[in-house]
Amino acid sequence: MKNLWNSIVNSFKSIKSWSDFAKKANLTIEVIRRIVLYSIAGLAIILSLAIGLGMGYVSALTNQVDVPSKHQMQTELQDVNNSATLYFANGEKVESLQKDLEGKKIPLSEMSPYLKKAIVSTEDSDFYRHKGVVPKSIFRAIISDITGIGAQTGGSTLTQQTVKMQMLSSETTWKRKAVEIFLAMRVDKYFSKDQILEDYLNAATFGRNNKGQNIQGVQAASKGLFGKNASELNLAESAFIAGLPQSPSIYTPYDYRGRLNDDLSLGMKRKDIVLYRMYRDNQITESQYNSARKFDLKNDFQKTAKASTKKIKYGYVYNLLTEQARNILIKRLVKSDGLKYSDVAKDENLYKNYSTQADNELHNKNYKIHSTIDKKMYIAMNQQAQQFKGNLGTVHTDNATDPTTGKPVKISEPVQNGSVMLDNSTGQVLAFVGGVNFKKSQNNHAFNTKRSPGSSIKPLITFAPAIENGVIGSQTMLADFKTSFHGYSPTDYGQTIQNRFVSARETLEESYNIPSVNLYNELINRDISSKKYMSKMGINLSNKEYKQLGITLGGTANGVTVLQQASAFSTFANKGVHVDPYVVTDVQDPAGKTIYKHKGSSKRVFSKQTSYIIKNMLHGVVTKGTASALSYEANFSTKNLFGKTGTSNDYRDNWFIGSTQGVTIASWIGYDNFYGNNYNLASNSTDLNQELWANMANALYKEDQDAFRVKESFERPAGVKSYKVDKETGTYTGSIGYNGITTKVNQHTTNSLYYKGSPKEMSYSDFAIGGKDKNYKLFWDNYFGRDNGYSVVKQLGSNTKSADELANENGSGRTSGFSNSTNSNQSSEVTTNSNTTTNSSGNRTNSTTSNGTSETGTGSGAGTGSGSGAGSGNESSSNGSDSSSSSTGSESDTSTGDTVSTSPETGNTPTE
Numbered sequence: 001m002k003n004l005w006n007s008i009v010n011s012f013k014s015i016k017s018w019s020d021f022a023k024k025a026n027l028t029i030e031v032i033r034r035i036v037l038y039s040i041a042g043l044a045i046i047l048s049l050a051i052g053l054g055m056g057y058v059s060a061l062t063n064q065v066d067v068p069s070k071h072q073m074q075t076e077l078q079d080v081n082n083s084a085t086l087y088f089a090n091g092e093k094v095e096s097l098q099k100d101l102e103g104k105k106i107p108l109s110e111m112s113p114y115l116k117k118a119i120v121s122t123e124d125s126d127f128y129r130h131k132g133v134v135p136k137s138i139f140r141a142i143i144s145d146i147t148g149i150g151a152q153t154g155g156s157t158l159t160q161q162t163v164k165m166q167m168l169s170s171e172t173t174w175k176r177k178a179v180e181i182f183l184a185m186r187v188d189k190y191f192s193k194d195q196i197l198e199d200y201l202n203a204a205t206f207g208r209n210n211k212g213q214n215i216q217g218v219q220a221a222s223k224g225l226f227g228k229n230a231s232e233l234n235l236a237e238s239a240f241i242a243g244l245p246q247s248p249s250i251y252t253p254y255d256y257r258g259r260l261n262d263d264l265s266l267g268m269k270r271k272d273i274v275l276y277r278m279y280r281d282n283q284i285t286e287s288q289y290n291s292a293r294k295f296d297l298k299n300d301f302q303k304t305a306k307a308s309t310k311k312i313k314y315g316y317v318y319n320l321l322t323e324q325a326r327n328i329l330i331k332r333l334v335k336s337d338g339l340k341y342s343d344v345a346k347d348e349n350l351y352k353n354y355s356t357q358a359d360n361e362l363h364n365k366n367y368k369i370h371s372t373i374d375k376k377m378y379i380a381m382n383q384q385a386q387q388f389k390g391n392l393g394t395v396h397t398d399n400a401t402d403p404t405t406g407k408p409v410k411i412s413e414p415v416q417n418g419s420v421m422l423d424n425s426t427g428q429v430l431a432f433v434g435g436v437n438f439k440k441s442q443n444n445h446a447f448n449t450k451r452s453p454g455s456s457i458k459p460l461i462t463f464a465p466a467i468e469n470g471v472i473g474s475q476t477m478l479a480d481f482k483t484s485f486h487g488y489s490p491t492d493y494g495q496t497i498q499n500r501f502v503s504a505r506e507t508l509e510e511s512y513n514i515p516s517v518n519l520y521n522e523l524i525n526r527d528i529s530s531k532k533y534m535s536k537m538g539i540n541l542s543n544k545e546y547k548q549l550g551i552t553l554g555g556t557a558n559g560v561t562v563l564q565q566a567s568a569f570s571t572f573a574n575k576g577v578h579v580d581p582y583v584v585t586d587v588q589d590p591a592g593k594t595i596y597k598h599k600g601s602s603k604r605v606f607s608k609q610t611s612y613i614i615k616n617m618l619h620g621v622v623t624k625g626t627a628s629a630l631s632y633e634a635n636f637s638t639k640n641l642f643g644k645t646g647t648s649n650d651y652r653d654n655w656f657i658g659s660t661q662g663v664t665i666a667s668w669i670g671y672d673n674f675y676g677n678n679y680n681l682a683s684n685s686t687d688l689n690q691e692l693w694a695n696m697a698n699a700l701y702k703e704d705q706d707a708f709r710v711k712e713s714f715e716r717p718a719g720v721k722s723y724k725v726d727k728e729t730g731t732y733t734g735s736i737g738y739n740g741i742t743t744k745v746n747q748h749t750t751n752s753l754y755y756k757g758s759p760k761e762m763s764y765s766d767f768a769i770g771g772k773d774k775n776y777k778l779f780w781d782n783y784f785g786r787d788n789g790y791s792v793v794k795q796l797g798s799n800t801k802s803a804d805e806l807a808n809e810n811g812s813g814r815t816s817g818f819s820n821s822t823n824s825n826q827s828s829e830v831t832t833n834s835n836t837t838t839n840s841s842g843n844r845t846n847s848t849t850s851n852g853t854s855e856t857g858t859g860s861g862a863g864t865g866s867g868s869g870a871g872s873g874n875e876s877s878s879n880g881s882d883s884s885s886s887s888t889g890s891e892s893d894t895s896t897g898d899t900v901s902t903s904p905e906t907g908n909t910p911t912e
Contacts, residue, residue, distance in 0.1 A: 068167075068183075070190045072591040076167045077187070077199045079590040080105050081216060084367035086321045088375040089430075089585075095318050098310070100363040101205060102224070103216035108198040111218055112233040116197060117284075118242035121277040124158040127197070132159040132188030133181050160184040162200040175337070206244040207252025210260075210302035216364075225253065227302045235288060236271065236295035239278070243270035258304040268297070315898035316434030316444055317373055322362065324584045325369045328596050329358035368588040372428035377421065380699040381431045382896035385417050388692045389436040389897075392417065392669055393682050400675040413679055417692065418445025418562040419667040421700060423707070424570045424659065427579035427600065429563070430707070431700065433667075438898035441672065450559035451670060455511045456646030456655040457560075459614055460537065460568050461530045462520045462552045463508060468610045469528050470756030471519070472769070473723065474617055477501040477730040478515030479770035482794070485549055490517045493647075495797040500790055501768045501779060503730060505617045509625030511645055513553055518770025520552035536605045537568035537578045554648055566657060566666035569644070572614050573659040575717075576606035608717040609755035615659075615714050616753060618642035626686065627656060633694035636701045637710045645690070651681040654689045658697070662709030665700070667693045725752045725759045728783065734762025738780055745783075 068076070081103040086094040108116070120127045126134055134157060156164070163183045168176055187196065202217045209215045209224025221241045222230040233241065244251050244267075251267040253260055272293055279289040312318050333354050334341050344350050361367065392415035402409045419433040434444040443449060466472045480498035483489065491497060492513050507515040523530065524547070531546050539560055545551050563581055571578040580601045587596040606614075619642040622630045626645040631638055643658035657666040669689050671679040682688070701708055726733050726745055733746035745762055752759055760767055765776040782790035 068186075068591075072593070073167070073183075073187060073190065075591040077162065077191075077196075078105070078202075079166065079366050080199075080202045082366035082590070083364060084322075084325060084362040084369055086318065086325075087368065087370045088317075088373050088378075089371060089428075090375060091370070092375055094314055094321065094371075094373075095312055097322060097363050100214055100360070101216035101220075102209065102211075102213040103202070103220040105202045105217060106219045106230060108194055108201070111198075111201060111230045112238050114235045114238035114284075115201070115218060115230060115233055115242060118238045118274050118278055119197070119201065119245075120158070121281045121283055122242050122274045123161070123245070125277070125281055127158050128193055130157060130188075132184040132186075133157055156180070157184065158200050159188050159196050162196055162203060163187055165203045166199065204245045205248050206241060207248035208254040208256065208258070210254055210258045211305050211307040212254065212256045212258035213307055225302060226300050234292075234295070235275075235284065236292040236297055237300065239274040239292060240267065240271040240297055243267070243274045246270070253301055254304075258307075260301055260304070264298065271297070311899060313899050314378070314896065315438040315442065315900045316432070316446075317371075317378065317898070319442060320432075320434070320444060320447060320583060321369050321371055325362055325367070325587060326355065326358045328584065328587055329361055330354045332595060333357055366590040370585045370587075371583050372423075372430065372585055373432075373583065374430045374704070376703045377431035377700055379896055380703050381419065381421065381696050382433055382898065384695040384699050385419065385433045385436060385692070386895055386897045388695055389414065389417065392436075392688055392692070393671075393685070394679075396671075396677065396679050398675070398677060411675055412440065413671055413673070413675075413677060414440075415669055415681065416441070416445050416449075416672055417667065417669050418447075418449055419665065419693075419696060420446050420562050420566045421696075422566050422570050422581055422664045424573040424662060424664055425579065427567070427570075427581045427602075429581055429583045430663070432563075433696075434898060436897055439900050443672070445668065446562045448561065449668075449672075450561055451653045451668060452554045452556055452648035453560050453565055454554040454646030454648040454653055454655055455513070455516075456565060456569075456644045456657055457554050457556075458511070458516050458552055459508060459572070459618060459644055460539070461534060462516055462523065463504065463617070464572070464606050464610055464614050465528060465530045465533050466504075466519055466523060467613050467755055468533075468606050469523075469526070470754070471522060471526065471528070472504050473725075473730070473752040473754040473757070473759060474505045474613055475503045475725050475727070475730045475750055475752035476759075477503060477728075477768035477771070478507055479518050479768050479772070479775055480507075480512055480514045481772070481775050482796075483514060483518075483770070483772075485517070485521065488549060490514050490550070490553065491796055495795065497794040497796065499792055499794050501728070501771065501775070505620060508617050508644070509620040511621075511626050515770070516552045517549050520549055522769045524549075533605050534568070536603045537571055538580065539564055539568055554646060562666050562668050565655070565668075566664050569657045569659060569666065570664040571605050572611045572618070572642070573661060573664060574611075575608045576604055576611040577602050578605045607719075607755060609719045612714055612717055612720055613753045613755060615642045618644055619714075621645065622658065627658070627690055629687065629690055630658070630694055633691060635698040636705075636708065640710055640713050645686055647686060651683060651685050654681055654685040656686075656689050656693045658693065660708045660710050661712040661714075662707050663700075665693065665697055667696065719755065721754045721758070722751045723754060723759050724749050726762065728779075729762065729767045731760045731762045731767045736762060736764045736780075738764070738784060743784075 081099065081101065083097040083099045085096045088094055160180050163180055167183055168180060202219075204217070206215050206218070206221035206225075209220065211224070213224070215221055215224050218230045218241060221244070222228055222233055222237075225241065226233070226237050251270050253264055253267055255261060275284070275289050275292050278284045279286065284292075330344075330351075331341050334344050344354060395415075396413040398411055398413070400409055400411045401407070414436055416435050417433050418435065420429060421431040422428070423430055432446040434446055435441055463472075472478075478501065480492065480500055480502050482497050482499075490513050493511070497514065498512060502510075502512060502515050504515075504519070506512075507519075520530075529546065531541070531543070534541060541551070541556060545555075545557055548555060567581040568578070582598050582600075584596070585598050586594050589595050619640075621627050622638055622641050622643050627643055630641070630643070634641070641658055641660055643656060646655035646657075647653065653668060653670040655666070655668050657664065659665075667689055669685065669692070670681060671677070673679055701710075724733070725731060727748040727750045729745070730752060733744075733749060735742050735744045737743075764780065765771070765773065768775070778788060778790045781788050
């Protein structure tokens, strides 16, 4: 360019005449003209390419969008002052979600003409001339997206703003903007300008009213600010309201408590700008403009008032379905943006953004969420929990510091309950108990609280894998003697030791710990991992936890939920197949389109044969074991009921899980200890929890007997082998050498069920898992008549209670009274159908006894690897609050305990 300029200058310097000047001037002008033309042509080509690429990009984005019909668009555009509705399984309404916005939809004819003119002049002066979008509006929208200024309005046409508010999320992405433009043109094609304007004026937000509520629509704004209908607004009032949508939080005259702000200058300036634009567009005269500017609006504003409250009757259901629906919408939003949910979940800020979007949708759109919860069963289950909660234990009161406010509060700690009822074949959650008092604690103890499962985990993590892999049969002997695994010394319930060999069946029936640890140690030594089974049942533990022997007693790092434990346990009733539990069946959007429908997921975990044997063994728990009281507490036949009890260390947690062919019901009780307290259950908590379980099961059975399927027996599948074995050794009958004499051992026999493998041959030693030489010697000496203390329960520690007292506390042998089970309590193989052989035997002097029970995963020491482990069943901490200052009143015996009063319009919803 410099050389060109120098050439031109030198050319002019060489001019000798006017004719030369004219020639060179013409040449210069021609050169400049061509440069300009080439530049314009180049810019035109670049601009055309840019427009083409832009249109192609927009086309590519909009091609990914489902084109809505006119009906769908109309439904979405007019979906205002609504929120999602939750439903029980029978279609009966639970509750509508509390709305974030207070408003009322009205037709355009009931709005002040001033208001309509003010909105058009302020937000989109070309509204009646464009086709939904204009280049100027698109440019303003791009600037808005880049800068974040005027995010709600002012950057788009009224049509685009309406589409954005009613049909799209609030995200600010180029894809959303492209879709917005596409939909705005489609809306303009199918609907009149007045229809679009009406939808906008009913959907736009206008800050807060004199009750502190967020308001939507001009009717709510008129009533909430000036106490009059939208049709009665004067020019100044109309201009003030029309100025609010650009930035409601800045211009609103009220704060969150409904108090009038001290400084109203910004809102008043905005009102004057609106008036000027109306005057500029010839919508009002100069006289009207000046008069409205001078009008004293401050005296027109409403005085502060109190918002009304609303009762939520089923608080735990409300919160659960809201949480589940939120998660469903989050995944839907993430997928629509072409992202992976797993990646979004790792980004806290991004996940929070999607969570906010989902919440906005649920609290402002007419979604319908249908659930599996049976209303009658839910009420029946919770009424029993309410009636029995006073029997569960002491309600402790204490002073504490509120973690949020830092202020001292008086707190009460009741014994909490979390219970679940599952349909075994479908995984549907039919009913649940979230807690004993929703007003005081909204923490859902059935779905969200993780606690040590105690001994209830034994059949899942140890005995079923052992049967599946041919390690044991139902009568395989396990050692219950004092032992130590590299410093870890487990004991049975109450720090006792049975001091004998016990069968696998009896170990589960009486929930002995030492035999369970010996068996789990055997699995580790054989490289049989329980992880693959537990993971398939929805319980995910760390590799470190699996290496610790105490895991078989419930010694988890974080614990499990009641839902997880119930779902895993239902695998046995479902013949070894685990079906994922679920609560939400489907979700419909405001247009009535089903956007989510649950798809059942199932996995085979154990064989049918293993499941049958475990059910057969666990049936003994409820006929003569730690839950034998259920034989007379249940109002239905327990012939085909099986279950498992569980207690963690120091009576921290207590569980009972019971299954019929149709349903599984799990109940947990314990203290929350939110404020660092260390409250434990009473020593008779096993009795109490079983009575509560029985009360709930009886009430549920009364509501729907068919769901239980109590008359269906456990069909014995082909492949389950029954072997006649010696009752004391669990081996085939045979002969042994004792003190130089060969003796036949076959006095007492029973049947042992196997899936894989078979009983061992009779031998002096090595017939019991975990047995040592001194244990075998003690056994045989006693067998042949020596009174040497074999089978005499030993008690360690400082417990002053007798072994019988400890056994009674844990529910062992409680078969006195009426039992509606047809099975003999003396049967060593519990009969559950006609194909199973029952072998009974009486007591004799050298037969093992049934003293003692076990539950608590006690033990000293810890370690990793084979022969070591953590013995304590620690509870996992759960977040929440149970401050007594947050509620008043008391629950009646017939209430469900989860009714709460809230202020729905201000967004103060119950939280989990």
